[in-house]
Amino acid sequence: MSNKRLGMLIDLSLCIGCNACAVACKQENDIPLTKFNTWVESWDAEKGGNVYRANVPKQCNHCEDAPCVSVCPTKASHIDPETGIVLVDRDRCIGCKYCMVACPYSVRWCDDVTGEVEKCTFCYHRTTQGLLPACVATCVTKARLFGDLNDPESDISKRLAEVGGGEILHEELGQDTALRYIGLKDTEACERVSAIHKGGNVYKKYEGR
Amino acid sequence: MGQFPGGTGKSFQGISKRAMAALHKGCKMDVFDPALANGCVTPTTPNITWHPIRTATNDAFGSALVRWMMEHKAYNTEFLSLPNYQAGVAGGYASYTDATHLVIVDESSASYRKFMRAADAGIEDPGETDSKGAAIVQYVVIDAETGEPALHTKCSKGDLEFEGEVNGVKVRTAFLMFRDSVMQKTMDEYAQITGVPVSVLEATAKEFTSHGVKASANSMGGTAVVNGAEATMGYRLLNAMIGSNQMVGGSVPRRNSAATTSDGTRYKIATVAGKPSVSTKNATYISRNACAWTKTDEYKNRKAQGEADPKPLLPWFPSTTVSDNQALTSIVNQYPYKAKILLTWMSNTIEASPGLFNDEVRARLCDPDVVPLFLACDVFMGEMASMADYIIPDTTPYESFGVVTNEGYWPGRGNTVRWPIKTPESVEISGGRHASYEAFICDVAKACGAPGFGDNAIADADGTMHPFNDACDLFLKAVANLAYDTTPVDDITDDEIKLQALDNLPAAWKNAVSAEEWPKVLKVLSRGGRFWPIEMAQGKDGRSAFAQTFESRLYSEIIGTSVNPYSGKRPTASLNAAGQLMADQSLLEDHFSREEFPFVSTNYKPRFRSISMQSNSPIMRDLCKHNYIEINIDDAAKLGISDGDTVKVTSAGGDIMVGEAMVRAGTAPTTFAVAYGYGHHFYGAKSWEVDGQTVDGNDAIAAGIHLVTMRDPTITDALYYLSDNNAAAPGRNGGMYKIEKA
Numbered sequence: 001m002s003n004k005r006l007g008m009l010i011d012l013s014l015c016i017g018c019n020a021c022a023v024a025c026k027q028e029n030d031i032p033l034t035k036f037n038t039w040v041e042s043w044d045a046e047k048g049g050n051v052y053r054a055n056v057p058k059q060c061n062h063c064e065d066a067p068c069v070s071v072c073p074t075k076a077s078h079i080d081p082e083t084g085i086v087l088v089d090r091d092r093c094i095g096c097k098y099c100m101v102a103c104p105y106s107v108r109w110c111d112d113v114t115g116e117v118e119k120c121t122f123c124y125h126r127t128t129q130g131l132l133p134a135c136v137a138t139c140v141t142k143a144r145l146f147g148d149l150n151d152p153e154s155d156i157s158k159r160l161a162e163v164g165g166g167e168i169l170h171e172e173l174g175q176d177t178a179l180r181y182i183g184l185k186d187t188e189a190c191e192r193v194s195a196i197h198k199g200g201n202v203y204k205k206y207e208g209r
Numbered sequence: 210m211g212q213f214p215g216g217t218g219k220s221f222q223g224i225s226k227r228a229m230a231a232l233h234k235g236c237k238m239d240v241f242d243p244a245l246a247n248g249c250v251t252p253t254t255p256n257i258t259w260h261p262i263r264t265a266t267n268d269a270f271g272s273a274l275v276r277w278m279m280e281h282k283a284y285n286t287e288f289l290s291l292p293n294y295q296a297g298v299a300g301g302y303a304s305y306t307d308a309t310h311l312v313i314v315d316e317s318s319a320s321y322r323k324f325m326r327a328a329d330a331g332i333e334d335p336g337e338t339d340s341k342g343a344a345i346v347q348y349v350v351i352d353a354e355t356g357e358p359a360l361h362t363k364c365s366k367g368d369l370e371f372e373g374e375v376n377g378v379k380v381r382t383a384f385l386m387f388r389d390s391v392m393q394k395t396m397d398e399y400a401q402i403t404g405v406p407v408s409v410l411e412a413t414a415k416e417f418t419s420h421g422v423k424a425s426a427n428s429m430g431g432t433a434v435v436n437g438a439e440a441t442m443g444y445r446l447l448n449a450m451i452g453s454n455q456m457v458g459g460s461v462p463r464r465n466s467a468a469t470t471s472d473g474t475r476y477k478i479a480t481v482a483g484k485p486s487v488s489t490k491n492a493t494y495i496s497r498n499a500c501a502w503t504k505t506d507e508y509k510n511r512k513a514q515g516e517a518d519p520k521p522l523l524p525w526f527p528s529t530t531v532s533d534n535q536a537l538t539s540i541v542n543q544y545p546y547k548a549k550i551l552l553t554w555m556s557n558t559i560e561a562s563p564g565l566f567n568d569e570v571r572a573r574l575c576d577p578d579v580v581p582l583f584l585a586c587d588v589f590m591g592e593m594a595s596m597a598d599y600i601i602p603d604t605t606p607y608e609s610f611g612v613v614t615n616e617g618y619w620p621g622r623g624n625t626v627r628w629p630i631k632t633p634e635s636v637e638i639s640g641g642r643h644a645s646y647e648a649f650i651c652d653v654a655k656a657c658g659a660p661g662f663g664d665n666a667i668a669d670a671d672g673t674m675h676p677f678n679d680a681c682d683l684f685l686k687a688v689a690n691l692a693y694d695t696t697p698v699d700d701i702t703d704d705e706i707k708l709q710a711l712d713n714l715p716a717a718w719k720n721a722v723s724a725e726e727w728p729k730v731l732k733v734l735s736r737g738g739r740f741w742p743i744e745m746a747q748g749k750d751g752r753s754a755f756a757q758t759f760e761s762r763l764y765s766e767i768i769g770t771s772v773n774p775y776s777g778k779r780p781t782a783s784l785n786a787a788g789q790l791m792a793d794q795s796l797l798e799d800h801f802s803r804e805e806f807p808f809v810s811t812n813y814k815p816r817f818r819s820i821s822m823q824s825n826s827p828i829m830r831d832l833c834k835h836n837y838i839e840i841n842i843d844d845a846a847k848l849g850i851s852d853g854d855t856v857k858v859t860s861a862g863g864d865i866m867v868g869e870a871m872v873r874a875g876t877a878p879t880t881f882a883v884a885y886g887y888g889h890h891f892y893g894a895k896s897w898e899v900d901g902q903t904v905d906g907n908d909a910i911a912a913g914i915h916l917v918t919m920r921d922p923t924i925t926d927a928l929y930y931l932s933d934n935n936a937a938a939p940g941r942n943g944g945m946y947k948i949e950k951a
Contacts, residue, residue, distance in 0.1 A: 013233070013254045016225040017247035018816055019832055026828055033831045044245060044875040045252045051259060051874045052252040053245050140226045183253035190252050193842060194873035195852050200817055200833025206852040206872055209842070 005064075005084035005178060006122055007149040008136065009156050009166055010057050012183035014143035017042045017055030019199055021135035021144065028123060028134035035109045037120040038135050042197045045190035054187045057144070059135075060107045060120035061169060062086045062178035068099035068108065077117075084149075084178060085122045093117055104173050122146075122178075149178060211427035211444065212242045221816060223617030225249055232256045239413055241270060241405065243811040243942075244839065244882040245875030260413075261841075261877035263404040264809040265434045265943035269786035270410075271426075271443020272391040273399035277414035278450055279388050284418070288452030289384060292350045292367040294758045299365065302422070303455035303752040304759035308384035309350040309367025311358075312764055315379040322769040322782065324383075325349040330358045331376045337362070349375065351382075383764035383783075387446075390783035402786055404877055418451055422751065423458035427618065433812070434942040435789040435797070438528075438935030442765075442784045449761035455753045461746070462755040464614040465622040467739070470683070473690025475726065476675070477668045478683065481661035493545060496536040498937060501527040501767075502774050507545060520774050522927050524792045524934065528767045532937035534562035540580060541565075541573040542927045551583045554646050555603065557591040557821035557892075562939040563812070564918040564930025566890070567864075571596060573928075586646045591821060595891040602644040608633035609645065610684035612691065615740075622755065623740030624691055626733055628684075640678060641717065647680035675721075685721040685730055691739050692729040700728035701735055709735050768935065775923060780934070789943050790934055793923040797931075797945055800922045801861035806945035808844075808858075811882045812916045818886025824910045825893050835913030837871035839882035840948065845872040850950050861945040862919035881948060885941075887913025919944050 017040050025031065025038045038059035045054040066086050069077045076092035077099050095115035100108045108119045123133035136144040147154035160166050166180030196204040228249045232238060238257045240250055243264045250259045262270060278284045289308040291297045297305035311325040320329060327334040327347040337345045350367035352359040358375045372381045400407045417424050426447040434440070453459025471479040489499045502508055502525040511519035522544045526532065537558050540548045559565050573579045574596045585597035588605050611627035633643035642648045654662035666677035667686060677683055692698050706712050711731050722730050733739050748754035769782030775793035789797040817833040818824060838856050850856055852872040858881065859865050876882050894911035897904045918940055921929045931940025
């Protein structure tokens with residue numbers, strides 16, 4: 001058992017919402033149409049009388065105590081002991097979708113053809129070979145940082161130390177996630193003044209003030 | 210200050226990347242744009258603010274800022290007093306203006322509204338020529354030291370505010386003409402027009418003039434709007450007011466290229482022995498550019514035949530050189546002459562000129578009496594190609610060459626090189642080539658006996674001739690020029706050749722350059738281009754290293770001396786809040802009720818499409834299925850429209866669009882926004898039968914709406930759509946519309 005824990009830090013003050021991460025992920029991982037391992041949610045956000053366009057990339061948060069893993073009846077969903085990455089073993093997955101229900105972040109999807117459940121693997125096939133995840137490697141503004149959270153000398157650990165550990169999505173759920181954000185609370189504190197778009201598609205309609 | 214970083218047709222990612230880095234380093238940006246796009250304006254990005262502005266009011270916006278500068282004397286008097294480039298450089302800048310140049314305002318003078326020349330002032334013209342041998346026009350200024358008239362090239366400081374007589378002729382400085390122009394409206398009126406509060410206009414002007422030359426207005430120009438040229442003038446002149454053109458930290462030169470497809474170090478690609486001499490001196494652009502109506506043969510002939518006041522069927526555009534949408538307008542109207550053959554390449558002009566996409570225009574383009582032969586060389590059966598008589602197969606970007614400059618306001622020097630990474634899927638033709646635009650052009654040119662093609666086409670530096678029969682013959686020579694520009698690049702190493710499998714490239718490529726050049730050409734190919742160190746962009750004393758003679762004109766003589774043929778009106782020759790002027794200089798709002806049609810359109814560049822392309826990409830469609838009719842929250846509330854409702858947009862000309870409403874705070878009031886690149890009619894949306902086989906159309910490609918723009922109500926004898934009177938660009942933004950729940 002390694003004491004590595006691979007993690008990602010997304011600085012929202014650098015994310016331009018270009019969706020290159022979503023495209024790179026689809027191409028790298030051969031994700032079928034209509035499914036996404038990572039995506040960007042965007043909306044108009046008002047703060048102090050000014051309007052901004054918020055961009056928040058979403059994906060598997062790689063929880064340390066992952067609910068998807070606990071509910072899996074076949075142990076297909078598991079945590080890789082070498083990296084801390086939450087993975088799905090396709091050979092064991094029976095497509096019961098318990099994990100999809102259990103996931104607090106709704107990041108899992110079911111392959112319409114095979115019936116297997118999939119989600120972000122932090123590009124396990126790349127990151128275990130010393131490469132960056134496709135979304136990180138392609139990010140034009142370096143909004144995404146990736147590395148070992150347990151190595152205090154890694155770029156991500158140093159940056160996390162600077163920003164007080166980063167922010168966790170839905171912190172109220174008490175998850176210790178390997179995905180952290182900078183600027184999440186400030187973004188969420190703004191009044192939402194449009195629909196939320198996933199890419200460019202409406203994810204949640206705007207109901208008005 | 211400017212429009213959305215990356216939202217104006219240039220590289221979104223490239224510009225946003227650089228803008229984001231600058232913002233985090235403390236650079237302050239104010240974005241004035243009708244549509245809040247994705248990009249740098251996020252809630253947590255520092256130093257950036259979005260200000261909603263009504264479409265088609267950039268002219269008023271620029272005028273407002275200059276008015277404030279005039280009222281508060283916040284402009285750079287020292288810079289504006291420098292009458293020529295040498296004086297500008299000596300003064301510590303990298304540009305100059307015509308601010309001190311005198312304009313003849315004597316209505317009785319034959320040169321009324323022209324700049325005063327040496328002869329007008331009774332000063333001897335020294336007869337100087339520039340580096341290309343062209344005569345230097347000598348304008349007249351009042352020397353600030355002596356108070357006497359002087360030639361602009363011989364004076365180091367001019368009087369900015371002279372008004373009086375020179376040689377018995379009434380004159381004023383261009384600066385005063387400019388000042389009058391922007392003072393025509395009050396700050397309150399400018400705020401009313403633009404929708405930008407006076408406080409924001411004032412604060413922006415103050416901020417802009419508070420950093421010396423370290424401020425820049427960018428991306429405000431030629432935005433496919435009727436008054437786009439005025440907007441372009443606006444941003445150029447805002448930079449001129451503070452002397453920041455070509456200064457580091459200001460507005461620096463871009464597209465700094467090596468000599469590649471021109472006459473370079475190794476090959477003289479632009480020089481073609483025996484090339485026919487065709488220019489505006491002996492030919493007329495079908496697009497009616499680069500020639501004033503009164504200078505046309507048609508005008509002269511009709512005058513000679515006794516017509517008192519001939520009017521052209523379509524407007525002419527003397528101040529710009531080419532325009533694809535106007536060329537198409539001319540072709541369908543067979544004016545000023547008939548196009549016997551139309552050849553389009555990789556072009557979808559009708560899609561990018563939304564006024565033109567209608568049944569009447571399409572029927573005319575399909576009519577052999579109007580266009581006897583229409584050839585389209587394209588990979589796609591796009592809106593334009595769908596009307597062609599013949600389709601000539603072409604190569605995709607992955608199968609073709611290109612040597613281009615770096616877009617996206619990149620200040621350095623260098624060129625990217627695109628080269629085929631796969632064998633083209635087009636049909637194989639003679640000489641081991643694949644069908645492509647270049648092969649087609651070479652073969653047709655050879656059949657016509659045109660010089661510059663075939664086996665003795667391109668001269669190297671020693672004068673030895675080389676063949677041009679396919680794309681590689683030309684582009685790899687351009688890459689050789691790039692590789693040898695200034696200091697030649699190193700040869701590629703064997704390891705790199707192996708690593709990138711460059712030993713498998715076609716023999717024709719290697720044969721296109723010399724054995725000595727090939728390892729250097731490979732070095733450039735292996736890196737996707739050649740870029741000089743970015744540090745070299747910084748010149749001496751705060752100037753860009755790429756600064757060249759640069760003049761900003763506060764007064765346009767071409768516009769100032771023109772008389773509108775339809776109404777006899779003289780357009781204002783300096784930046785002013787012109788508004789949406791039609792071909793006869795009347796306002797669009799004079800023809801339709803603003804009360805009934807209160808909205809203007811803004812047609813912006815989205816993340817997931819280009820103007821005419823990308824809807825064929827399943828991933829792009831997956832990211833965004835269709836576009837929306839984006840409406841401001843308050844406007845939507847007044848109209849009873851909720852997010853997601855189906856709405857109908859009707860132009861004052863009766864054109865109708867129906868789409869899904871996106872109700873948002875990120876659209877300026879009274880403007881509706883439509884991302885372009887959606888709502889295709891062809892480009893894979895429609896089924897086609899090719900050689901007995903049906904290629905099925907895909908409804909997903911047709912999803913969304915394509916903005917429709919209006920006809921110009923003042924041109925009734927021809928098909929003519931809202932157009933920029935000066936830049937000849939299509940009026941894709943602006944117009945007059947009403948919106949209702951469908």
